[in-house]
Amino acid sequence: MENGDNGKRKCKRFKEIIFKRIHILQWLPQYTKLDAVSDVIAGITLGLTMMPQSMAYATLANLPAQYGLYSAFIGSFIYVFFGTIKEVSIGPTSLMALLTLSVCRDLPIEFVILLCFLSGCVELIMGILRLGFLVDFISVPVVSGFTSATSVIIIMAQLKGLLGIKYNSQGIIDWAYKLYLHINKITLGDSLLGIACMIFLIAFKQLPKIKVKSETSKKILWLFSIGRNALIVLLTSLLACYFEQKWGKVPFKIYGNITRGIPDFKPPQFSTKMGNETLSFIDMVGMLGSGVIIVPVIAVLANVAIAKSFAAGKIVDATQEMVTLGLCNILGSFVQSMPATGAFTRSAVSNASGVRTPMAGLYSGTIILLALTFLTPYFYYVPSATLAAVLISAVMFMVDYEIIPKLWKINKFDMMVTIATFCASLAYGVELGLVFGVIISLIPLLKMWTRPKIKSQTIALQSGEMCLLLELQVGFLFPAVDYFTQETVKILNNFEKMHISVVIIDFSTVLRLDYSSMQSLQNLQKTLKKMSITTKFINVSEEVSAALEKYYRKDELVFCYSDSGKLLENSYKISFSKTNLNEQLPLLNC
Known part of the structure; x- marks a missing residue:
């Protein structure tokens, strides 16, 4: 009987997981004709x-245009089944195209497809392990500098297409120099x-x-x-076709042939040949470098940010969005x-x-498939300058110059982070620029945890002795242990003439202790004991007190006052009591 109940519970739990993760099951039963009409239009x-944008993004990544269309249709279809936000559409973007170009520069297309597969795997793992919080370490100033630099780089990269010239460049200085050398070749x-x-x-x-x-x-x-x-x-394709039919020559560059049809469904290549050398999977991953991590992290950051923007006040299931994005890229690599x-x-x-539901992705993906099947011969006449203009006009308004004066007024360090991220991305590439920006932005956070502010005050006890109260402004973990010990001794030396006999440490802000911090507290107690000073703790949380109980030996005397509301005594001689500090001090037997 008990086994039967367990089986039913497991079956019910499995159904709940399926219902939650295959999100279409939640809204499809309530799908109406009005929803269908709205989704078809959207x-x-x-x-x-998406059609011209996807082609332009592929061009930006230095890929044939059809690869952008492949990304557009597969992402649209998969999101229908697993996506949670009706407005979100998975496909190529200017940011992903630029990162792909940066990571896979001068590498065969097999590396791009493998990067897509590995990015999907990382995104899927992030979703399963609920690692979305890692994205929170990328601050708004870093994102602003990174996005602005990305926009500038895209504009620079597409300017040559807009002017009808061709050259390869790396970095803003090389780009400017090459543009100067080719300026006489502008058509x-x-x-x-x-x-x-x-x-x-x-x-x-x-x-x-x-x-x-008129509404019409x-x-x-x-x-x-x-x-x-x-x-x-x-319009410009028709113009190119007209010129060719009329005069047999087009006065501007056109894209040329695009592979027709839907790609074969097959796994990405996990080994390939470059010249006379055969590269293994490990070799290929090594050549992709940090891009294997940076590309999926940025993709998750962008997708979750968009989902939150269009969630209309609802809580975004970030885990589901990461899993969905991972599936889009994993299955996308198969096409x-x-x-x-x-x-x-x-x-x-x-x-x-x-748009009413994610079902709109079915229709947008179908449009892309129809284009791949029937329209690719006509893409031959698409002018390169037109695709460049589409890209430039899309990103030129993404340069976030408005944030600088705001940061100047609010936080000058954040302004420096934005500028540093922007400059580093332009000079050394968007991957290194992003990493550089994140590291700089974490400095204040790291400083706060390694050099916590310590508030101190002396209190005269009823016994006539003097007590030193120390209050940590943030938590107490291993980066701060040495600093806290040094500062405590320094403060005691400053109050040497007052003959401090008790040091009370307020743990109000301490939510947890690690081994290093507990060891440091024990060493501090021993140091103060040699100075004939007793150490005691107040406002200790249940989690911290439990950790202290496990760490201290039975023969060590520690007094801990917490907010538990009860006075408890155990074999470790640790006592807890909810009390006002000023009322409790006389009871400490100082």
Whole structure:
């Protein structure tokens, strides 16, 4: 009977896990016709937006355009089943493209696909182990500097496409120097087309701000604004086709052939050949370096941030979002995808289009599949300058210059963190720039834990003796043990003439103790005992008192006053009592 009950409980628990993780099971039973209509409209609108953007992002990553489309359709489909936020759409982004370019520079496409697979594995592990809190160590000033630098780098990288020139560069100085060397190779056709596309895209972005009375006119303006990327790609492609048909020559560079059709479903290559050398899986991972960690961490950061932005006050299941993102990239690598995550621009389009559920991803993914199946011959005429303009117009407003004056007023150190992250990312690459920014931003936090502020005051007891009260402003863990001991002795020396006989340490802010901190307290007691000074603790939490009980020997006398509300005495001679400090001091038998 008992085994049967256990089996039922396990079965029920398994169903609950499945129901929670396969999120479509929660909303599909309540799916209505109105939801379906809204999702179809939002999905088609999003698909038309994703199509040119995905091609542009692949170009930014120095990949053929179809790889961006592969990422777009697989991420859209998977998120339908596992995603929790209806506005989120998984696919290629400018940030992922730039990181991919940085990590896989001069490496074959097999490395990009493997990076996608490994990123998915890391994201999945982060979700299963609930390691999303690690992303919290990337502060807003670091994100601002990193994002701004990324935007500048993307603009720099695409400027050559906008001007019709080609060269490879690494870093802002090399980029500026190469641009100077190639300035005489700028083509008039590409430059004029690129500038015209930029003006078109920026102007059409502002269309919804035009004040019109008719609701129909508002919707038309909004539709043209949302579809501006697809519209400019269509118009300039028709222009290129016209030039070729009319004069047999196009006055600007066009993209060229794109592989047609849906990719084969197969696992990524875990070994490959470069020249005459065969590289093992370990060799490939070694060549990807820190990107195996940085790419998924940034992807999680971006996706969770977007999910929180569009959660409408609801609690975001960060674990589910990380698991979903991991599945998108793992399965994406089986269709030759580049690393993917959510994008604010796509989420904004979905939100503005009236999306109701994640089902919209089914329709946007279908649009991409149809494009891969039927439209790739026409992508031949897409001008390179147009794709460059699409990218530049998308990221140029991401440079967060407005945060600098705010940080100047509020926290100058945070401002320096933003500037340092920005400069390091430009000079040494976005991966190193991010790591550098995180390390700098952690300095105040590390200093707080290694050099905690200690508030001290002397209190005269009823017995006539003097007591020194020490209050830690933060917790007490191993980085602070030496500093606390030194400061305690220094404070006692300053009060030497007052003949302190008791040192009371207030543990109000101490939530836990590690072995080093308990050992330090014991050593401090021994040091003070030689000075004929007794050491006692007050306001000790249950967790800390339990740790002290396990650490101290029975023959050691320690007095601990906690907020438990009861007076307890045990074999360790540790007593606990909820009490006002001033009322309790006479009872300490000092």
